[in-house]
Each structure stands twice: as C-alpha cells, then as structure tokens.
Amino acid sequence: MNDKPGPKYKRVYDTLRKRLQDGYYSVGTRLPTEDALATTFEVSRVTVRRSLDMLVSEGYLVARQGSGYLVDTLSPPSSTCLTSFTDSVLKEGREPGARLIDITFFDGDAPEAVHDMLGKSLVRIRRLRTVDGEPKMLVNTWLPTARVAGITAEDFPETGQDQSILRVLSGRFGLEWSRACETIRSCVASDEIGTFLQVPVQTPLLVQACTAFDDEQGTVFFEEVFRNTPITFNLGGSRRQEQLS
Amino acid sequence: MNDKPGPKYKRVYDTLRKRLQDGYYSVGTRLPTEDALATTFEVSRVTVRRSLDMLVSEGYLVARQGSGYLVDTLSPPSSTCLTSFTDSVLKEGREPGARLIDITFFDGDAPEAVHDMLGKSLVRIRRLRTVDGEPKMLVNTWLPTARVAGITAEDFPETGQDQSILRVLSGRFGLEWSRACETIRSCVASDEIGTFLQVPVQTPLLVQACTAFDDEQGTVFFEEVFRNTPITFNLGGSRRQEQLS
DNA sequence: CGAACAGATTAGTATGAACAAATTTGTTAC
C-alpha cells in the first residue's frame, strides 16, 4: 500500500470506490469504522476521513454520527445523462425496463454529425426505456465499433440490475471516460419517435445529448435521449439529485 | 468570533462567502494566505483550509500551490437556474443585456399554479435577456409582494454587473434561499412568447422552471425561463459548469 | 540587461492527539 505513487488519501479513495462499484460493499450495508479502515490501510484516521468525505460528497455514502457510514447508492447522481435511470426508478418502487430495438452497424454511412465525432465505423444501439411497461425514453447510443468488438443483443438484459448501458459498457468492454458534455434541447416528435414513445407527432420533446471523452481527448460515446417527461433537479446543500418525474 | 454557535469552519466559511458576495474580495484578486486568515480568525490553519476547500469546490476560488487562492467568480455554477447569465455571457466576451418588460402586481388573480405556491399577493417581473442585443431568453420571476416591498423598475438596470435578478433580490431585499427545485421541460412558442423571442409560433422551446425555498419551507420565488437555445453542461472532475450556447 | 541560481513564501499532504456529540448497546431497576 505504501509504495504506490500519489497521495495516500487518493489511493484509499480509489480503493474504496472500486470496492463499491465491484459490489464489495453492497447498498444499505455499513462500512468498517474509520479506525478499522485506518488500520487496514495503514494510514491515519484523518487521511481515511478525507477519502470517506469525498465519497460522501459524491453521494456514494451517507455518514451518521455515532453510527457509521452507510452505502447509499452505487450510481450517485454525478450528472444528468450519466445518472442511472434504473436506480432512480427502483428507488420510487417502480419497475424499470429496457427494450432493445436494434443494434445497427454503420461504415461511413452514419449521419454526418455522429460520423465527425466518433469516426467511420460505428454501432448504434437503440433502446426504449420503460417504467412499469410504459415507454418513457428513447435512447440512441453511438459507439466506435472498435471499442465494443463483438457486441450483441445478449449484452442488454431487459430487466434486472444491469440494464444500465454505462455499467454494461464499463463492465463488459472496459469503457471508461473522464469528461463529458451534455446538452439539453427541445424538439418535436417525428413520426418514428412518436410511435416508439406513444405520443402524437409534433409533440414537443426534450433531447438530452451526451458526449463522453477519455483522457486522450478521444470520444468514447455519444448518446441521445428523447423524452416526453421533464427533467427534475433538487438543488441545495452540497449534493444534487436528479429525480425521475 | 469565538462566542458564536456552530462549528468554526462553518463560521469562517460563512464570513468568507459573505465577503466574496459583498465584493470585499473582487474577481481576479488574491485572498490573504492561509496563515494570515488563520491568525485573523483565531483558528488553526487546518480549520481555515477546510473553509477554503469548500469555497474551492463550490467554484468561488481556485487554489494554486505556492501562489495562493484566486477569486475565480462571484457566481459559481451551483445550479442551472441559479447560474448567472450575466457572468457566463461576459466570460465569452459578449454583451449581456436585460430588458425589463413589465412588473405586474396580482392579488388573487394570478394563475392557479403560481398562486398555490407563493400565496395570494404576488409580483411578476418579466424580463428579456439578450446577448449582443439579440433576445435569448424570456424570464418570468414570481415573488410574494411582501418579500419585495417597494420594488420598482429602477431596481433592474439594463446593463452592467448587477443585472442578475438574484443579486438584486439578495442585495436589495435580503432574499435568501436554502433549497431549490428545477425542472426542464419542452414546450412550443405561443404567440406572445414567439414575438418576444423573435421566433415563429410553434417553435419548440425549453422551459426552465425553478422554485426556491428558505429554511422554514416557505417558497421564496418561482422563475420560468423560456429559451430557444440549448442548455449545455460540461461534466468531469469534481466541478460542473453550465455554459451558454 | 538577462539568465541562472538560492532563498523565501505558500499551498499540499500527513500524523497524533484530544475532546464533543450522536448513536448504539448493555445493564439495572421496577
């Protein structure tokens, strides 16, 4: 532990964060106490506290004086598009679903805007996200073919904990990003989109477009979400929470 | 300093934050050193660091090792609706403007949705935000009359640093809020809104609706922003930045 | 004058210690 580079608090943070994402500590359980963690990591309590504070402010953990640190979620609301649809629906006691529409491969014949960002050889994954069976969002995810070699429909379960495309891409293909840009704009439902979302043509919709980059400035993926429902933020305190509405 | 309630780091944070918002430290200048602040506040360097770290993570300050703390902005991007339109436009080297359309007083005859939130006696401030003279957003701000007694058109300058309605309300009427909820939805331009924004009727628009509350759960204000341009977020690292596009 | 170096300044990381405050757990008394 003490021979790796970088500050200790960062190494402890990275380790704990990885454990959380690997399910080593599951949601609702309690973490070891500060003293215990300090002992196992061979750092001072102040240092382990610093790491825990980071995880708390990011929303992974909640700290309760006199009790301990509780695992709150594995998908904290770090952004809008990167927020797990699955988690937020589950928290409301409803049933999230994801119906795969199609996986299409493009080779130079993709729309120009996407082509410019991600390159020639592309995959488009179209999915319909549902709540209690009702269609809520149409999600188009674009990826360079090279990054997701051998992707098939089997990679996308219709129900369960692993519907999140981000978790699929991260777990199955090791896809990671460091920076992302999201825009929200307005549009009206086309014939095709209206059919999928079961709304009349010309209905005003929200479009969330999210582009994610890795450290080398390469574009990792591009995602477009069409939704009829508003986007809600709860602001206040240090943390922010997107809610499904 | 040492006889007030609450933790010291919080008191130091509050003091510094107030100074920043009052212009005691202006943008681009350097704060006193950690040691100096620790001495003047009569706390340890660790405590003053904790307060400074909070201001850094909120975006007010940037810390540079070996140099000091620089004041980055007085309106950090703490949320979308609460973000200063003025600041973001100025940062792009363009000229923000705010044309006051009207200030209307309602007494029981306000739209029901607003009436339920804020009470019977209301003020509606309608403003048109512009960039280089071009209309960009229509902003409707609703407030309880009691909170802004004696408000007039003079309170809203058309140009300059103090166009931000939030700074006006905070500075002139002492309006503060602790929690807010924002939703983003889609709509199409009505006849009136289309005229203000100079777009055809039925153009799809974004609507940002923001409701702010104080500690006693009272609703402080409600704001609706109609815009033709998309909302952009830059995500990554610990901080988030809304950009004008 | 200007480049290079040395020293001072300032933020970054880390420890150990002490006490406060909230919660949980254990024990006692009724």
Next chain:
DNA sequence: GTAACAAATTTGTTCATACTAATCTGTTCG
C-alpha cells in the same frame, strides 16, 4: 417485559506540528 439510565462505540471538530512541492522574488554573475 420494559423503561430508564450508564457505558461503549463511532463520527464530528479542532489543534499543533512536520514535512513536501510548487511558485515567486531577489540576488548574483556573465
């Protein structure tokens, strides 16, 4: 059994201190 109290546990706050790393400043030398 359970209500009340006591003790232990656990996080929250604060301090003094030491060292590291980046930046800035002043001086010296060519």
